[in-house]
Amino acid sequence: MSINRRDWLKTAFLGSAALTLSPLEFFAKNTPNFSELKNDDKTIRLCFNENPFGVSPKALEAMKENLSLSSMYDFKFADILCSKLAEKNQLKQENLLVSAGSSYLLELITKYVSLDKGHFIIPDPSFTIFEPIAEFLGMSKTVVPLTEHKRIDLEKMKNSIRKDTKLIYICNPNNPTGDLLSRQEIESFIKAVPENITILVDEAYIEFTNQKSLSNWVNTYKNLVVTRTFSKLYGFAGARLGYAIGHPKMIENLKKLQSWSGAEISVTTMAGAIAAMEDQEFIAKVLGNNQKVKDFTMSEFQKRGIKTVPSAANFVYFSLENYKENYFKKLKDAKILGGKTYEQNGKWTRISLGTMEEMKVYFEAIS
CATH class of the missing domain: 3.40.640.10 (Type I PLP-dependent aspartate aminotransferase-like (Major domain))
Known part of the structure; x- marks a missing residue:
């Protein structure tokens, strides 16, 4: 692969200037209610797949x-x-x-x-x-x-x-x-x-x-x-x-x-x-807690008849197709940031796994 350094630098600079959204701004733009809840200290963040255990x-x-x-x-x-x-x-x-x-x-x-x-x-x-x-x-x-x-x-x-x-x-x-x-x-x-x-x-x-x-x-x-x-x-x-x-x-x-x-x-x-x-002790703690919260989350979705995809990560993908309420309004009212809708066919969305306490608040909010 040949590299014309002058042309590449010119193109790369223009590209960087044109793409005005930072990664965090990109995520925020695609997160419902972010602008209303981003500065609220009581907001529960279940949208960025962050580590809730610190x-x-x-x-x-x-x-x-x-x-x-x-x-x-x-x-x-x-x-x-x-x-x-x-x-x-x-x-x-x-x-x-x-x-x-x-x-x-x-x-x-x-x-x-x-x-x-x-x-x-x-x-x-x-x-x-x-x-x-x-x-x-x-x-x-x-x-x-x-x-x-x-x-x-x-x-x-x-x-x-x-x-x-x-x-x-x-x-x-x-x-x-x-x-x-x-x-x-x-x-x-x-x-x-x-x-x-x-x-x-x-x-x-x-x-x-x-x-x-x-x-x-x-x-x-x-x-x-x-x-x-x-x-x-x-x-x-x-x-x-x-x-x-x-x-x-x-x-x-x-x-x-x-x-x-x-x-x-x-x-x-x-x-x-x-x-x-x-710090193997902390790593084991995070992995153990993540699995417990994931098992709880999958079980709660199943109780509500909400279709999910088995997850190998720290989030869960699920369908709002059978959910009759206004999901994102319920999250906003409870001061919870959740993911966007990814597929309109089936209304698929994602929720990051928080602590057990945060997920209990989440399920209470959408019930």
Whole structure:
């Protein structure tokens, strides 16, 4: 893939200027009642898939202890963090690209594949926040609906490949459905896709499952890129930290589109992340509580005759088709932020899992 740096920089700058909505503003715009409830301290947030159990106490302590280092470029933490992430994924540091959140990496990968324009394939609905950027940079797209069982349709995505296809995106588990594709399904798909097409697998929620990450395949399948985030399990949605995993050549090419790789991550975030990975007690607590709340939520929906999709994440996708009340008005009246409607056919929507107390308030509100 050739890079005309002057033309690319000009296009990228114009693209950034044209896309006036930040990711948070994008989410807010698509969240009913956000403008009325965003500044209310009593509002229950069940819309952004945030971690309702907070941040590891050990991570918070590490962040406080290292606030005084905020005046310096601290390369020590960057080296330790990358080393820890490489060890966690049983890879080398050359396989990693760290950034302030995985959303930035989705954008960076999109810009990389769009250097010679071309075509991309996405499932719908899914977490396709990068879609407007790809289109602005001149790429065409094919949107593949989910199957009737709300699964990403890998077969139709494969059949949508064209000569100029540059990118195929898979979110696994998928957001907003929570459905999980097996490693076997994805590997069969990768083998059937031409090697010149980048396959981007977003694993923001993989840690809520018992399934192993695809990260161990990046040296075998050089066109595979996996993104991970600290926003969900570790509760770093506001602290911002994510990372991409790929073949060293892929990571090297992505870094060429950055003036200083990882420079946007704060010292305090890095210090907190290192401590968070080591706090196994907190991780177990989050996973255990998430499962209990999910079981409760699925049971309550079942009692009300509301159709749901089994979730492998920290949210639940369900249909309002049989719900006769004004769902979003009930949420607003109870000062609860919920997700938007994703599919008008069946009126599917999503609710993030809060604490048990928050979910009890939620079900009382919609009853």
